[in-house]
Amino acid sequence: MGEGALKNFEYFDPTSVGEAVALLQQHAGSAKVLAGGTDLFLRMHRRALLPDVVVDLKRITELADLRYSDQEGLRLGATVTHGEVVEHAAVQQHYGALATAANWVGSLQTRHRGTVVGNLCNASPAADTAPALLSYGAIVTIVGPEGQRELPLEAFFQEPGRTALAPAEIVTALRLPPAPGQRGWGYARRTRTVIDIALVSSCTVIQANNGVCSEVRISLGAVGPTPLRATQAEAVLRGQRPSAALLAEASRVAAEEARPISDVRCSAEYRKDMVEVLTKRCTESALRMLQML
């Protein structure tokens, strides 16, 4: 460690989003945004990133907002930590898969600092909360020099390490729409140790109407260049009465939709196999919650 490890930089802690965007514009190309710091500090320490300017978002009070209403759904500000999401009663009740997913991130110490939005902005295909957020239909609110825009989370991830953020833009919040009715969910993750990046992750969220799966969302992590929705697998179940055969078919199709690579953690073949297994488990869990299985 020691003082020599990091390059020195100018630190700003603005108190408004406008100020933050202006700073990023002013220092275009040499500024980095700081939220929880669990990733940024590490990269700066390893000298993988050498920003001249760091803009700390944590004194912008609106970004710390985590609130739920039956009408608006869930609003999760950019500096909300994984720990806050895990502990939030409304998240546990209405977005249970997200609370479960967030609890997998790092260690307790990491979750007390690292933010959900910051983690997503790293655009890791293996981001633990991504499959849950995708299955809940999360929408990203972005503010930049041109103003504010919204983007579905699927469109936010472009490729490993790159999001749809333009220069000087920041994510200010995630918005999860309210559920029109009762939902069942399942979230599963394969990992080597407790604190390790996911080998494969999967999340199913199902809405039911009169014994039929009216809405089905199946999302996968760590099996493609971005977290992805298994839309063809969803189509197998959508509008249908669930059965063991349909479940098996949907799981098989999800495995086909996955585009995993082999890496230091495991092989692509293992990932494909696990997509089928985890999708089946997650979908069963969702249906059991709805008492449809």
Next chain:
Amino acid sequence: MKRLITLTVNGTPYEVAVEPRQSLLQLLREELHLTGTKEGCSEGECGACTVFLDGQTVDSCLIFALEAQGRDVVTIEGLARGDQLHPVQKTFAEYGAVQCGFCTPGMILAAKALLESNPHPTEAEIRQGISGNLCRCTGYVKIVEAIQAAARG
């Protein structure tokens, strides 16, 4: 260029000039000479640098000192009341949960946080609760026993 920050550590207010690139861990060890908090991995993986920041356990190696402006920090040095050890410190000593001692400050703080949020944890909950703190010596058995003993009171 250095910036003056104010923060409270173990109940005492401090005013310290820090460089932006300095971590909270460096501030505690090198500026305030509170060397109980250890540098293990500098990656936020081992938990040897665990401190309480505004009441929550965090890895101080991944936090800039500037981020601690106006905040409340508790290190291992802040646990005992004079000669009175905290119950977790006592049971760690009694149950042989300390070998080389390097993980111990962080481990004790993690255990304290666990018991404050869950006063009667199961063994599985204990292991989950300290999973952010690595120990290379003990194999965790005595650590778990010490925490169970502290929970029994």
